[in-house]
Amino acid sequence: MEWINILVQGCLLGGLYGLFAIGLSLSFGIMRLVNIAHGDLIVLSAYVALIVVEFTGLDPISGLLVILPTMFLFGYALQRGLLNFTLEGGLLPPLLVTFGISVIIQNGLLLGFGAYTHRLKLGAIETQSIVFPGDMAVGVFPLITFGVAVLSIGGLQLLFYKTTLGRAFRAVSDDADTAELLGINKRHLFALAMAIAMAFTALAAVLFAIRTNFDPGAGPIRLILAFEAVIIGGLGNMWGTLVGGIVLGIAQAVGAALSPTWQILAGHLAFIVILIIRPSGLFPRTRD
Amino acid sequence: MSLLSTQGLSAFYGDFQALFGIDVSVEEGETIAIIGANGAGKSTFLRAVAGALATRPEMVEYDGQPIGQRTPHELVRLGIAMVPEGRRLFPSLTVEENLALGGYCSRPGPWSLERVYALFPALKELRNLPAPSLSGGQQQMAAIGRALMCNPRLLLCDELSLGLAPVVIQNIYDCLGAITAEGTTVIIVEQDINRAIEASSRFYCFQEGRIGLTATKEGFDREAITAAYFGL
Numbered sequence: 001m002e003w004i005n006i007l008v009q010g011c012l013l014g015g016l017y018g019l020f021a022i023g024l025s026l027s028f029g030i031m032r033l034v035n036i037a038h039g040d041l042i043v044l045s046a047y048v049a050l051i052v053v054e055f056t057g058l059d060p061i062s063g064l065l066v067i068l069p070t071m072f073l074f075g076y077a078l079q080r081g082l083l084n085f086t087l088e089g090g091l092l093p094p095l096l097v098t099f100g101i102s103v104i105i106q107n108g109l110l111l112g113f114g115a116y117t118h119r120l121k122l123g124a125i126e127t128q129s130i131v132f133p134g135d136m137a138v139g140v141f142p143l144i145t146f147g148v149a150v151l152s153i154g155g156l157q158l159l160f161y162k163t164t165l166g167r168a169f170r171a172v173s174d175d176a177d178t179a180e181l182l183g184i185n186k187r188h189l190f191a192l193a194m195a196i197a198m199a200f201t202a203l204a205a206v207l208f209a210i211r212t213n214f215d216p217g218a219g220p221i222r223l224i225l226a227f228e229a230v231i232i233g234g235l236g237n238m239w240g241t242l243v244g245g246i247v248l249g250i251a252q253a254v255g256a257a258l259s260p261t262w263q264i265l266a267g268h269l270a271f272i273v274i275l276i277i278r279p280s281g282l283f284p285r286t287r288d
Numbered sequence: 289m290s291l292l293s294t295q296g297l298s299a300f301y302g303d304f305q306a307l308f309g310i311d312v313s314v315e316e317g318e319t320i321a322i323i324g325a326n327g328a329g330k331s332t333f334l335r336a337v338a339g340a341l342a343t344r345p346e347m348v349e350y351d352g353q354p355i356g357q358r359t360p361h362e363l364v365r366l367g368i369a370m371v372p373e374g375r376r377l378f379p380s381l382t383v384e385e386n387l388a389l390g391g392y393c394s395r396p397g398p399w400s401l402e403r404v405y406a407l408f409p410a411l412k413e414l415r416n417l418p419a420p421s422l423s424g425g426q427q428q429m430a431a432i433g434r435a436l437m438c439n440p441r442l443l444l445c446d447e448l449s450l451g452l453a454p455v456v457i458q459n460i461y462d463c464l465g466a467i468t469a470e471g472t473t474v475i476i477v478e479q480d481i482n483r484a485i486e487a488s489s490r491f492y493c494f495q496e497g498r499i500g501l502t503a504t505k506e507g508f509d510r511e512a513i514t515a516a517y518f519g520l
Contacts, residue, residue: 164388167385170385175378178372178376181340181360181364182390183360183364
């Protein structure tokens, strides 16, 4: 029974990791942009949420009504005003520029907010749990987080496969120059993709910041978790990204059950093992 | 006034000059051909007209406006669509999704999915397959259909016959009639001289980035073409 409990908790934690990874998966999948600043953008979003909550007095969930549009616009501006210019010159410029953004965000946050840890408070729901038969208690909040992850990816999947905008995203991902010949403005589309990525990043950040303390240096480890989730799942596959997150979550939960010091290491080991067995991930996007 | 005209069009890839002072004009509703050997600058010319290669604004004039510095996505809205060399269908989209994407700008006009399927009935049966699973000829039809979905005033066709069997090429050129019947202006770039001259009313023969010869369908001299083609 104890092991089932561990699996369930790991699975729910994986939902959060899957959410972390959505933004990264989108920017790589559509723009081929490896965003080194992704983890710091999660943390930046958490601070934006903190400011919104403090200034408006809203709870963090209602605050999403302000936070998500803000980060959506921020993402659009970031891509259109800066990152688009890095995409013409090969693989290196986006890596260097996003690495620079990462450094700027970390130090900017340190300067503005200090090294203190912060947290968003949601009240009683944080500690409530549902007891399932067999005395297994499952936290309400992790359950909600997991549900949000599934709905987010389901929603994105609908966007990609059922709408004109989604078709255009897939087309620019395949061949941006030919897409231009059909009237698709790739700069605008890339910016929209980053805007959507940042909105999901902000959603992940708020759920993360309710669950755990954060500080200006919390970004890099989120980046690694998101990377691992994307790569385990297979590049460009959104459901795969969620599965990747779940694999990481379960590996960490199992590791933690063996010994608390093993939690993080177990996740990385699972990643390495999968990379050795299936170098292109569990569900690579098949293209022939 | 011509629908499209170029005046002294020069184009560069970095330091390499691919076109030297090209003057071409097309009347509305006309079909012209551009022929020439490999590397003569035919595709470069089309890319410059479609906006994929920036030139000085006044070098390309379309419908009375200078368009030399417009981007391809702006020009599609003005009615310039291109069937790119090598088809370039989107591999992760189905045939129908590829076609539907041609309608991204929702320009009004005669072409719709139904009309494209009527022109190329083979595509209708294949519409839910991924684009790469089609044969070369079917892919060429899909690429033409996708460009038609933009409802172009000016259709640029780059090497429609490339890598296709003669019977399939004939099939595709037969469909050009239905396209020009809508009043669409067409520029065909071809290496296959006979095919190109048969399908057009006038042609230009490019040679090393310059126009070597221009003539109408009726009044040309085959030896002059050979000379202009090979630079003899």
